[in-house]
Amino acid sequence: MMTVGDRPTADEETPAGGMISFVGAGPGAADLITLRGARRLAEADIVVWASSLVPVEVLAHAHARAVVHDSASMTLEDVLAVYDANPRAAIVRLHSGDPALYGAIQEQIDWCLANSRPFEIVPGVSSLGAAAAAVGRELTVPGVAQSVVVTRLAGRTAASVPAAESLAAFAATGCTLAVFLSAARPHALQQALLAPPSTYTVDTPAAVVVRASWPDEVVVPTTCGQLAEALVATGATTTVLVLVGPALDGAGGRSHLYSPGFAHAHRRRSALGSTAGRPARP
Numbered sequence: 001m002m003t004v005g006d007r008p009t010a011d012e013e014t015p016a017g018g019m020i021s022f023v024g025a026g027p028g029a030a031d032l033i034t035l036r037g038a039r040r041l042a043e044a045d046i047v048v049w050a051s052s053l054v055p056v057e058v059l060a061h062a063h064a065r066a067v068v069h070d071s072a073s074m075t076l077e078d079v080l081a082v083y084d085a086n087p088r089a090a091i092v093r094l095h096s097g098d099p100a101l102y103g104a105i106q107e108q109i110d111w112c113l114a115n116s117r118p119f120e121i122v123p124g125v126s127s128l129g130a131a132a133a134a135v136g137r138e139l140t141v142p143g144v145a146q147s148v149v150v151t152r153l154a155g156r157t158a159a160s161v162p163a164a165e166s167l168a169a170f171a172a173t174g175c176t177l178a179v180f181l182s183a184a185r186p187h188a189l190q191q192a193l194l195a196p197p198s199t200y201t202v203d204t205p206a207a208v209v210v211r212a213s214w215p216d217e218v219v220v221p222t223t224c225g226q227l228a229e230a231l232v233a234t235g236a237t238t239t240v241l242v243l244v245g246p247a248l249d250g251a252g253g254r255s256h257l258y259s260p261g262f263a264h265a266h267r268r269r270s271a272l273g274s275t276a277g278r279p280a281r282p
């Protein structure tokens, strides 16, 4: 049995035979997969792909001879059986967005470690970034919100959400929330965001982003008080990300990083108010 530390790692260019690559497919647009992710797909003998979360267009990066399994109707045991039956194959397990977020990869990693199977994780563009891009906002506005919490409403899998991680508890800080996996319960979501000790009000800005980066992407700017109605109006219950928090207002201070009066390792402070075009001092 291996530990994470001594497991075989993939060569950046060519994965070893038998390697299982957990690849982030990105949010949906076929050109938002990483170059490395696309290369792994092109080299894969077997692709395990979640049709419910990753558009079929992303499979265009795979070789025509690759055997494709749709994990939408498979259990974890079914997926592990594919890994087990193909010890020499280059396998890509394609996860939506970035595999580290709600990717259910930990149980697969545990299987790889227990079975001395080499694996790697190829990061992807999360729907978090794609949703923020669709809305056209920065999620960390100086003086307004400097933290983003990736979270979800406790639903059918309530037991997997620790008690201290309620939406209202996070909302009490005034940070930006990125709420995954919660669109099927719009009224419960709105209620949870406004419950004590939340500092959000009915006027706190929110945005509903359906299928960010897909051809039929939908963006609905709204408020906490109108959120349930906005969600219901989209008719979507899956592939929806809800962004909430004062940062979505678009108002706020400017970043110190690019302020002429703020020196750092790559740029000295300017008494004239601008350092444009000047070489940085060591």
Ligand SMILES: C[S@@+](CC[C@H](N)C(=O)[O-])C[C@H]1O[C@@H](n2cnc3c(N)ncnc32)[C@H](O)[C@@H]1O
Residues within 6 Å of the ligand: 027, 028, 053, 095, 096, 097, 098, 099, 100, 101, 102, 103, 125, 126, 127, 128, 130, 131, 179, 180, 181, 182, 209, 210, 211, 212, 213, 214, 238, 239, 240, 241
């Ligand atoms: C199982 S989670 C996977 C999240 C993924 N690992 C990521 O980084 O985006 C699926 C949830 O992610 C969100 N999601 C994934 N892709 C999305 C997209 N293109 N647009 C909006 N939300 C998306 C939705 O909340 C969806 O219910």
